[in-house]
Amino acid sequence: MRVAVIMGSSSDQKIADKVTEKLNYFGIEHEVRVISAHRAHNALVEYVTNTEAEIFIAIAGKAAHLAGVIAGLSIKPVIGIPAKSSTMDGLDSLLSTVQMPKGVPVATVAIDGGENAAILATQMLAIYDDELKAKLQEFKLEQEKESVR
Numbered sequence: 530m531r532v533a534v535i536m537g538s539s540s541d542q543k544i545a546d547k548v549t550e551k552l553n554y555f556g557i558e559h560e561v562r563v564i565s566a567h568r569a570h571n572a573l574v575e576y577v578t579n580t581e582a583e584i585f586i587a588i589a590g591k592a593a594h595l596a597g598v599i600a601g602l603s604i605k606p607v608i609g610i611p612a613k614s615s616t617m618d619g620l621d622s623l624l625s626t627v628q629m630p631k632g633v634p635v636a637t638v639a640i641d642g643g644e645n646a647a648i649l650a651t652q653m654l655a656i657y658d659d660e661l662k663a664k665l666q667e668f669k670l671e672q673e674k675e676s677v678r
Contacts, residue, residue: 531583535564555664566595
């Protein structure tokens with residue numbers, strides 16, 4: 530498995546669906562889990578320290594500590610997706626995800642930015658994978674075609 534997608538809550542499923550749709554498009558093996566950084570900390574530690582995943586994508590709203598906790602536990606790249614919550618516009622989540630202490634980096638995409646998180650993970654994996662590079666180049670060409678009329 531190459532990418533682990535972890536949601537802090539099942540309420541983030543719609544964003545996870547966007548991530549998995551794009552990972553499927555590129556043919557990237559992945560796994561989706563729901564593990565709260567606050568309510569299931571021990572389960573998160575167990576999963577992060579034992580998974581074979583090469584990249585983590587963390588989706589969390591409100592306090593949004595999930596990506597930072599994962600980054601603190603692992604040397605593997607972490608991509609954070611701040612999520613809107615039922616009562617907030619997502620800015621709180623964005624700030625919680627992007628404001629990491631020195632030495633604990635989290636690459637952060639837009640609020641609810643599932644597609645971009647998947648594309649960023651694909652770009653990271655493509656550094657040493659010519660097949661993924663070709664798929665990304667094709668994707669960029671298709672995107673350009675759709676943007677020019």
